[in-house]
Amino acid sequence: MPISRRSFIIGSTAVAAAGGLVLYNLRPRTPAKPVFQPAPSVAAQRVRYNDFSDIWREKWTWDKVVKGTHTRANCISACSWDVYVKDGIAWREEQAAIYAPHRPDVPDFNPRGCQKGACYTQLQLAESRVTHPLKRVGERGEGKWKRVSWDEALTDIADRIIDAAIEQGTESVIFDDGTTNAGYGPESAGDMRFAQALQTTRIDSWAGVSDMPMGAVQTWGLYNSEGTADDWFLSDYIVVWVGNPSYTRIPDMHFMHEARYRGAKLVVIAPDYSPSAIHSDLWLNVKPETDAALGLACAQVMIEEKLFKPEYVLEQTDLPFLVRTDNQHFLRQSDVERGGADNALYLWDEVRNAIVVAPGCEGDGDEGRSLALGDIRPALSGRFEVKLADGSSVEVETVFDKLRAQLDAAYRPEQAAAITGLHPDTIRTFARQMAAARRSMIFASWGACKHYHSDLFQRAMMLLMALTGNQGYQGGGVRIAAWWGMDGLDAIASQSALTMMEKLQIIPKAIRGLTPRDYEKVFMGMSERESIVPLMVFLYVHAGYREMWDEQHLQDPALPRHLREYVRESLDRGWMKVYPPEDRSPKVYIFTGCNPLRRWPAAQIAREKLWPKLDLVVSVNFRMSTSTMYADYVLPVAGYYEKYGIKYGQTYVPYIICSDKATEPPGEAKSDWETFGLLSKYVAERAKARGVSEVRGFHDEPLDLRTVYDRHTQNGKSDPTDPEDPVKLMDAIFANSPSVGANSGREALDMGAVPVIGTGRPSLIYQNYSEYDNDDTHWPHRDFVEKKVAWPTLTGRQQFYLDHPWYLEGGESLPVHKDPPLASSEFPLRVYGGHNRWSIHAIWRDLKLMLQLERGQPVCFMNPRDCEPRGIADGDMVRVHNNRGEFECMVKVAAATAPGEVIVYHAWEPYQFKQWKGPTEPIEAPWKALHLAGGYSQLHYRMFYGAPSHVPRGAAVEVTRA
Amino acid sequence: MPGIKRQMAMVMDLNKCIGCQTCTVACKTLWTASEGMEHMFFNTVNTQPGEGTPRGWEAMGGGFPGGEAQLGKLPAIGEFGDAWKYNHEEVFYGGKGQDVHLGVQGEAPKWGPNWDEDQGGGEFPNSFFFYLPRLCNHCTHPACKEACPRGAIEKREADGVVVVNEDRCRGYRHCMEACPYKKIYFNHVSQVSQKCIFCFPRLEQGVAPACARQCPGRVRFVGYRDDQDAPIWKLVDKWKVALPLHPEFGTEPNVFYVPPSAPARFDADGRIDESKPRIPDEYLVSLFGERVLEALQTLADERAKAARGERSELMDLLIAYRWQDMFGGFDRDPQTIKWVEA
Numbered sequence A: 001m002p003i004s005r006r007s008f009i010i011g012s013t014a015v016a017a018a019g020g021l022v023l024y025n026l027r028p029r030t031p032a033k034p035v036f037q038p039a040p041s042v043a044a045q046r047v048r049y050n051d052f053s054d055i056w057r058e059k060w061t062w063d064k065v066v067k068g069t070h071t072r073a074n075c076i077s078a079c080s081w082d083v084y085v086k087d088g089i090a091w092r093e094e095q096a097a098i099y100a101p102h103r104p105d106v107p108d109f110n111p112r113g114c115q116k117g118a119c120y121t122q123l124q125l126a127e128s129r130v131t132h133p134l135k136r137v138g139e140r141g142e143g144k145w146k147r148v149s150w151d152e153a154l155t156d157i158a159d160r161i162i163d164a165a166i167e168q169g170t171e172s173v174i175f176d177d178g179t180t181n182a183g184y185g186p187e188s189a190g191d192m193r194f195a196q197a198l199q200t201t202r203i204d205s206w207a208g209v210s211d212m213p214m215g216a217v218q219t220w221g222l223y224n225s226e227g228t229a230d231d232w233f234l235s236d237y238i239v240v241w242v243g244n245p246s247y248t249r250i251p252d253m254h255f256m257h258e259a260r261y262r263g264a265k266l267v268v269i270a271p272d273y274s275p276s277a278i279h280s281d282l283w284l285n286v287k288p289e290t291d292a293a294l295g296l297a298c299a300q301v302m303i304e305e306k307l308f309k310p311e312y313v314l315e316q317t318d319l320p321f322l323v324r325t326d327n328q329h330f331l332r333q334s335d336v337e338r339g340g341a342d343n344a345l346y347l348w349d350e351v352r353n354a355i356v357v358a359p360g361c362e363g364d365g366d367e368g369r370s371l372a373l374g375d376i377r378p379a380l381s382g383r384f385e386v387k388l389a390d391g392s393s394v395e396v397e398t399v400f401d402k403l404r405a406q407l408d409a410a411y412r413p414e415q416a417a418a419i420t421g422l423h424p425d426t427i428r429t430f431a432r433q434m435a436a437a438r439r440s441m442i443f444a445s446w447g448a449c450k451h452y453h454s455d456l457f458q459r460a461m462m463l464l465m466a467l468t469g470n471q472g473y474q475g476g477g478v479r480i481a482a483w484w485g486m487d488g489l490d491a492i493a494s495q496s497a498l499t500m501m502e503k504l505q506i507i508p509k510a511i512r513g514l515t516p517r518d519y520e521k522v523f524m525g526m527s528e529r530e531s532i533v534p535l536m537v538f539l540y541v542h543a544g545y546r547e548m549w550d551e552q553h554l555q556d557p558a559l560p561r562h563l564r565e566y567v568r569e570s571l572d573r574g575w576m577k578v579y580p581p582e583d584r585s586p587k588v589y590i591f592t593g594c595n596p597l598r599r600w601p602a603a604q605i606a607r608e609k610l611w612p613k614l615d616l617v618v619s620v621n622f623r624m625s626t627s628t629m630y631a632d633y634v635l636p637v638a639g640y641y642e643k644y645g646i647k648y649g650q651t652y653v654p655y656i657i658c659s660d661k662a663t664e665p666p667g668e669a670k671s672d673w674e675t676f677g678l679l680s681k682y683v684a685e686r687a688k689a690r691g692v693s694e695v696r697g698f699h700d701e702p703l704d705l706r707t708v709y710d711r712h713t714q715n716g717k718s719d720p721t722d723p724e725d726p727v728k729l730m731d732a733i734f735a736n737s738p739s740v741g742a743n744s745g746r747e748a749l750d751m752g753a754v755p756v757i758g759t760g761r762p763s764l765i766y767q768n769y770s771e772y773d774n775d776d777t778h779w780p781h782r783d784f785v786e787k788k789v790a791w792p793t794l795t796g797r798q799q800f801y802l803d804h805p806w807y808l809e810g811g812e813s814l815p816v817h818k819d820p821p822l823a824s825s826e827f828p829l830r831v832y833g834g835h836n837r838w839s840i841h842a843i844w845r846d847l848k849l850m851l852q853l854e855r856g857q858p859v860c861f862m863n864p865r866d867c868e869p870r871g872i873a874d875g876d877m878v879r880v881h882n883n884r885g886e887f888e889c890m891v892k893v894a895a896a897t898a899p900g901e902v903i904v905y906h907a908w909e910p911y912q913f914k915q916w917k918g919p920t921e922p923i924e925a926p927w928k929a930l931h932l933a934g935g936y937s938q939l940h941y942r943m944f945y946g947a948p949s950h951v952p953r954g955a956a957v958e959v960t961r962a
Numbered sequence B: 001m002p003g004i005k006r007q008m009a010m011v012m013d014l015n016k017c018i019g020c021q022t023c024t025v026a027c028k029t030l031w032t033a034s035e036g037m038e039h040m041f042f043n044t045v046n047t048q049p050g051e052g053t054p055r056g057w058e059a060m061g062g063g064f065p066g067g068e069a070q071l072g073k074l075p076a077i078g079e080f081g082d083a084w085k086y087n088h089e090e091v092f093y094g095g096k097g098q099d100v101h102l103g104v105q106g107e108a109p110k111w112g113p114n115w116d117e118d119q120g121g122g123e124f125p126n127s128f129f130f131y132l133p134r135l136c137n138h139c140t141h142p143a144c145k146e147a148c149p150r151g152a153i154e155k156r157e158a159d160g161v162v163v164v165n166e167d168r169c170r171g172y173r174h175c176m177e178a179c180p181y182k183k184i185y186f187n188h189v190s191q192v193s194q195k196c197i198f199c200f201p202r203l204e205q206g207v208a209p210a211c212a213r214q215c216p217g218r219v220r221f222v223g224y225r226d227d228q229d230a231p232i233w234k235l236v237d238k239w240k241v242a243l244p245l246h247p248e249f250g251t252e253p254n255v256f257y258v259p260p261s262a263p264a265r266f267d268a269d270g271r272i273d274e275s276k277p278r279i280p281d282e283y284l285v286s287l288f289g290e291r292v293l294e295a296l297q298t299l300a301d302e303r304a305k306a307a308r309g310e311r312s313e314l315m316d317l318l319i320a321y322r323w324q325d326m327f328g329g330f331d332r333d334p335q336t337i338k339w340v341e342a
Helices: A005-018 A052-059 A117-124 A150-168 A186-198 A214-220 A229-234 A254-261 A291-304 A310-316 A399-410 A413-420 A424-436 A454-467 A487-492 A500-512 A516-527 A535-542 A563-572 A603-613 A672-690 A705-712 A725-735 A745-751 A782-786 A805-809 A848-852 A864-870 B022-031 B088-093 B143-147 B174-178 B231-238 B281-288 B291-307 B313-319 B323-327
Strands: A042-045 A064-068 A081-086 A089-095 A134-136 A145-147 A173-176 A201-204 A237-241 A265-269 A282-284 A322-324 A346-349 A354-357 A383-387 A393-398 A440-443 A477-479 A532-534 A588-592 A616-621 A633-636 A655-659 A694-696 A702-704 A753-755 A829-832 A859-862 A877-881 A886-893 A901-903 A955-961 B008-013 B044-048 B130-134 B153-155 B162-164 B184-187 B192-195 B220-224 B255-258 B337-340
Touching: A052 B022, A052 B162, A064 A089, A064 A655, A064 A745, A089 A117, A089 B022, A117 A848, A117 B022, A134 A150, A150 A173, A150 A588, A150 A616, A150 A633, A150 A672, A150 A694, A173 A186, A186 A487, A186 A672, A186 A705, A186 A725, A201 A535, A214 A454, A229 A254, A237 A254, A237 A424, A254 A265, A254 B291, A254 B313, A265 A424, A282 A424, A291 A399, A291 A413, A291 A424, A291 A454, A310 A454, A310 A782, A322 A346, A346 A393, A393 A399, A413 A424, A440 A454, A454 A477, A487 A725, A500 A516, A532 A535, A535 A563, A535 A603, A616 A672, A655 A745, A672 A705, A672 A725, A702 A705, A725 A745, A745 A753, A859 A864, A864 A886, A864 A955, B008 B231, B022 B044, B143 B153, B143 B174, B162 B192, B174 B184, B220 B231, B220 B323, B231 B255, B231 B313, B281 B291, B291 B313
Parallel strands: A042 B337, A173 A201, A173 A588, A201 A532, A237 A265, A237 A440, A265 A282, A440 A477, A588 A616, A616 A633, A829 A901, A859 A886, B008 B255
Antiparallel strands: A064 A081, A081 A089, A134 A145, A134 A633, A322 A393, A346 A354, A383 A393, A655 A753, A694 A702, A829 A955, A859 A901, A877 A886, A877 A955, B008 B220, B044 B130, B153 B162, B184 B192
16 A cells, blocks of 8 residues: 555654653554574474485575565555575565464464465566566557667656656656555665655556445544454454455454364355355355445344444434434534534534534544533434524434434345345344454454445445444444554655644643544545545546446436536545646656556557657666556566565554565666656756756746756755665664664564554554554454544544445435445446455466465356356356446366356456457446545545545456357 | 374364465475476465366375275376476567567467365355365375385385485386375476475474465474374364364374354345354365364354353463464574584
8 A cells, every 4th residue: 555655743742742751552562672592493404315315305495584574565454474585586485374373262363375476486487577678669558679878778768757747747657556666674665755756646546456445434434443453353243244264364354263272263254155255154145246235134133133332422423413304414513603613513412402512523622632521411313493693593413313213214134135135034144243242343344345235235244333332442443444653664665744833732631642633634635745646537538438437327316417527526625636737738658557448347458548648757676567568667566575675564463464575686787766766866967967957846936957866865965776774764763763662764674574563653544543552353443442632523423324425415425235236237247356366456467386285277156046047167268248348267167156146356468368358348437426426524535544445346348158 | 103103293273264375485496496396395385276287186095095005096297287388588589579479379278276276166145265284194094105005105214204216216106196185296308206395304304394484374383193282182172173184084194274264145135144154164174174163163062162251271372472382492583593514
């Protein structure tokens, strides 16, 4: 995931400004760092050949062992490996397996790792490896290349960047790291500094890779919600909902299975009998796209049978909030008092028998800091008359009553059965078990955001975890993802994130203690100061996708207006931004690691409409991807074991994993840090040589191209051409990160797995709002339930009612079930999928060893009931097609696949298909207009946080024998 | 056990196996990466029910069914699945654009070591499958050893590991016919039979086999068969929940499996139906023998006990709170070994 320099800064500036004052929940604990002691080595004799058995013994010998990991694979796991080096080659890797347990009664994390990590040594030297700068000499995508020197490549690239900047400003230079290339160390610092020094447009792909849990943003105002994976072991009822952790959480899955052995139940909700369902106690074969209906039916059961926890609901949710029955908006202070705040909302207090402003809501008069109810006893249910400022009266009711009425009207299990295909008894059993368990959790694989109405699924899941009082507790709640904070990551950036004004503004707040709301505001300010554009908006405006997404069959029939009107309104109001501006064109596209022509929906559109607009396409990669084949230049970077790096740290394991340099890169490949440093350097030098100085930068402010490299290096503080420079950068990162146990870059590299020993200063982008304690498992959102910190939403609660006008007109003010637009398509089958077992994204997809363990080529899974009438047999080649596009692959006829589904797992390279027509060609990924909403507390765009989702699931197709 | 001092053994918990094949890859990169070994996987994982690797191996014969040696079929390389060749160079640098795509060159592949992955059996929604990892069973009564006219198959005295003496092997491949589990491969370059060596060079240094030590699912227990303080003996002999695969083959395997359970099945109306299991009993009996039903009952009873908050030694063993405790003392961290010249 992309880590913004700016997000690192928030915490540090705030704490610096506060001058060490006690900040409630936000002050990092800083225990002393232990000194690292490597495990003592044991001498063992190499053998001389005596008999056959010594051949085997000789195979298992090595010259040295170096710690490594797969820093830029964008795998959410982080696993420390020992890289065994033999004869100057990284020969083989084996898990380091040095993780300590949190508690005696909880299993340890060892050994972690997966089969991809276990053969990266092969991928690093495979056929797809790029070792020299290449220049295209044929047509794009033709595969005609010329090997050129770095100097020749960089000179030409720099000149063409300068040309574009002169013509249309630097916003016409697009930099895209997908999310594939993020790291916590020097491997990401280079491209981040390059993009910022040059003020390029940056693509925000977080939602573009379909990983933006919008339902969480809508409900909680945040989406980071995970702890350490061993916390799952302490759950009594684990629900895997829209996910396949047996493929995607290989290092962590054992905790779920081990939890079963201590008596927990494992439930898997999936249309297909998925590889994760096989070890469950209950599998719910819900019909695709109907998960919200299942969740809401469970809520109906819990409320009707009084299985919910009223105290939790009254304090932690908006269900007791008052809504006007005349206009369906929350009752606001501005309704009741002249000049009242429009973000002060009300509860009905049963003690006073009167309305009372809800503590913790955005406009509570105390900056919405604490949701503690004090002596207020909110009514959960009831209708009340309230006198308005104009003298009239209005009737109000609670969100709870609105919700209950809706559930009783439309989501009784019998009604949900007709939608979901599940038996009503099964739904009731599931709801009762979930409510009865001491602790229930929902594992929602990174939020499970790839369906059109994923946000509604998520809102339903969160509702269940709120009704049962699980969110914020050990072994409980909806689990999505979270990150470890490392304060020293400031060093990655080249410049300060906060303006002087912001620093001045934050001091008084910091003295009182910063809240999630404060971080949100700071983060928004930073999001406004860079030309960063959500991918879907970029594709709509600049890449030719407007025509497709505007088509009638991709519109949500429940919305009164057409997508184009929502887009227009959102752009005009500034809720969404687009760079370069609508009247200009992208000219240069530089991407690293990511593979847009593999990932983007109906990628043929980008090839046909966007690519011709680009004067220059540069791929910075270690391997030949499909998108790289369509580049003008390929700059070869070092493999993961050939450079220094810090893997981004998701919280599954309480360690920061570092990667040492095991060998030098082959050929002329260079580290990312050096490569992007050189790009900045050449731009500056060519600008000087050509006499170019100021061009239009961000928002057309003047930008001096001659000083790009000075900005990149902080006026010479770093020297990307020095091979050891990355270690110096890591020194700065670790020395300034009290929350992790390494003192320097070198020590961290020797450790491989650097233990987390405390809580980093918060950042909106990481924060799970729980302190880390290494004597216990770690779980999210403790601060809200234990310290009564207000959630960063309008209501200061987990908010299930959204009175944004768009949500009201779209019928989504409360969580509901809606069919996606393609439900009514004439094409009978639906394409589903998920991350695959055999590759991290496309990176391992063409590796022979991995292909050998599949069928050697792309496949789809189909049920026999769909195959027989079509005359399709196992192993047949088929054409998967609709009016948008098509691709061909081999069929696996599988009893485990649900009828009606065509399962195509993630990330085959288009060049593995006939005519390079990859599996996204028929994927139209209709766009949910409500995600463009803004201007409402938690509903608005901020980078990496709350953007319209790419929703590839459920494409409507037909399948015929090829 | 005749002729050997001790016997190494392995127990694999099929309720924890997620089919990720890290074991397969760990073994592959360590032992079978060289020429002539491209198609070999000493360790495989297959989706059951399925035809497995080599294709249809369970019906190929061999071993001692009913106590008598049976002549088995010699599996062909195509039945294991050959190491396919690809046209990366042509696609990336051939200048042919979209007219060529990356794919297997030569004859279209018809089978591979994991060809029927995740397909399963039964009828939706009562489909079922599970993963079955396999390696050489290092049998107490190895059919391969008995079948070799050269005496080239040895059972190591120290640990009972069955190895092919490649100095003696002449490539007759009678071992491949005789092994009822079909876990022996033929090296067409060096013209010898090759198979899992239970990582004996690692055992000699106190390190668990790669497939076990590298298993992220924490599926595999390793140790001496008779070590009463370690998990193997407890799971196999004390709790009797770990069973050999196809005991009727008569070779007395030293690899054992904790049999799998599965989620509840549905009746015709879609209600949860607990009157019978999703994985048919007869299917599990066909794999693990009659004792499998008793083992499943023991597992269910002990799990219920744990759910009531009572202590269960069996559940604690299977949880494996400390990963290193799974390896019966073979728990040295290999990176601490520093090789010195002899």
